[in-house]
Amino acid sequence: YKRLSFHDDFIVIRPDRWDADMHEGTVKFDQIVRESPYLVVDGELPWGFWSVGADPDSPSAGWIIDGMQTARRLFLQHYTSLSIIHNYKEQHPNNRFDENNPPEYSMIVWKKTMITEDSLRQHHMPVSDSYFQKQDGTKVQRNMFDYIRDHLGYRIELQSLQLPEKLQSGKENQLKLGLVNRGFATVFGEHPVYFVLIDDKGKVSEFLTEANPLDWQPFQPGDTAYTPLVHSVNQSLQLQGSMPAGEYRLGLWIPDGSERLKYNPRYALRCANGNTTWWVSEDGKYGVNVLTTVEVK
Structure with missing residues (x-):
């Protein structure tokens, strides 16, 4: 057991019939929270063509995985890494949408989702005093993608x-x-x-x-x-x-x-x-x- 760890390959945040009962408030979610401080943890979102570009009649159509809530899960469960294969820059020519004009997947939306120090602290997320500053002291904007990239693993x-x-x-x-x-x-x-x-x-x-x-x-x-x-x-x-x-x-x-x-x-x-x-x-x-x-x- 000490040689095993956790990998969640369906991080969707909101409860779903495919999430294997791994959303917040479940026994399985709490187990990862409890044991993950001592383990290397990895995971991934679902494919963007499924969650964002699905059949319009599908319950998952247009489903953007929330960036702040994802970051909170990665923090609570001590993630060391996260795959960028899914829900980032995908090309699936056989799907229903135009391959030359695909929808924006969740991680692309994260890059456009600006955050503040206050918004992070409200969610009890780690943040350095100078994270929103350049070396010369001037302010710099940060987005959700940058924050997750910069805080996976150790900092x-x-x-x-x-x-x-x-x-x-x-x-x-x-x-x-x-x-x-x-x-x-x-x-x-x-x-x-x-x-x-x-x-x-x-x-x-x-x-x-x-x-x-x-x-x-x-x-x-x-x-x-x-x-x-x-x-x-x-x-x-x-x-x-x-x-x-x-x-x-x-x-x-x-x-x-x-x-x-x-x-x-x-x-x-x-x-x-x-x-x-x-x-x-x-x-x-x-x-x-x-x-x-x-x-x-």
């Missing part, structure tokens, strides 16, 4: 960093990093968490922490208020006495746990903060979230 957002004014070589230096997960799900797979120091030549010193991203749940499972959890990465950096004094970049490096992919930056976790620099080493081994610059003395 790690750094919150705070505590460290000494200067790091001392040959001594222990206490660091504490706070973060939240604004995504729908936790981080699955093995991902060791490191603090790193990068010198002016790009040489990287690694400091493994005890943090486990699998524990970075968006909220405490079972919490019906869905209060975002603040997770901490704590580490005592023991710097060698021979470490040269000078200015370093302090970074957070979360590589893949396998030896084959560990030093491939494409598989390292990148945080969602717009003001956090993503640094890739010249040798192509490291993908690091740069936190700040520090002085070693």
Whole structure:
């Protein structure tokens, strides 16, 4: 049982005779809500030619799957992925509508459905303070498709960093990093968490922490208020006495746990903060979230 998970291949939100009793308020729906925090969850909408372009006499004709309610389900059931094969950009020349002028399927409608921070908070959905802002602080519009795309799986957002004014070589230096997960799900797979120091030549010193991203749940499972959890990465950096004094970049490096992919930056976790620099080493081994610059003395 531990090797199984959930896949809902008929996400339609409103009750339907084909939904296998998987709509909100049913025992099956609640089971996924209860068990999904610890599982990889996937799903898909029905075919758009069935729900949107069906025979006009069919009960499903013109059925647009509601974007906000879909996002809410994906959040409650901790979805890590969602297929875009169905109800997005389909071509079905043998159906009743004009293949050169097909109807707009649900995900196309989602792209035209604009959302606000207030509308998300009313549905207890995760949202970053800066999600509706550009890096320069000006406002930016978001649509339902963008929101679901950006929040499937994990979305790690750094919150705070505590460290000494200067790091001392040959001594222990206490660091504490706070973060939240604004995504729908936790981080699955093995991902060791490191603090790193990068010198002016790009040489990287690694400091493994005890943090486990699998524990970075968006909220405490079972919490019906869905209060975002603040997770901490704590580490005592023991710097060698021979470490040269000078200015370093302090970074957070979360590589893949396998030896084959560990030093491939494409598989390292990148945080969602717009003001956090993503640094890739010249040798192509490291993908690091740069936190700040520090002085070693």
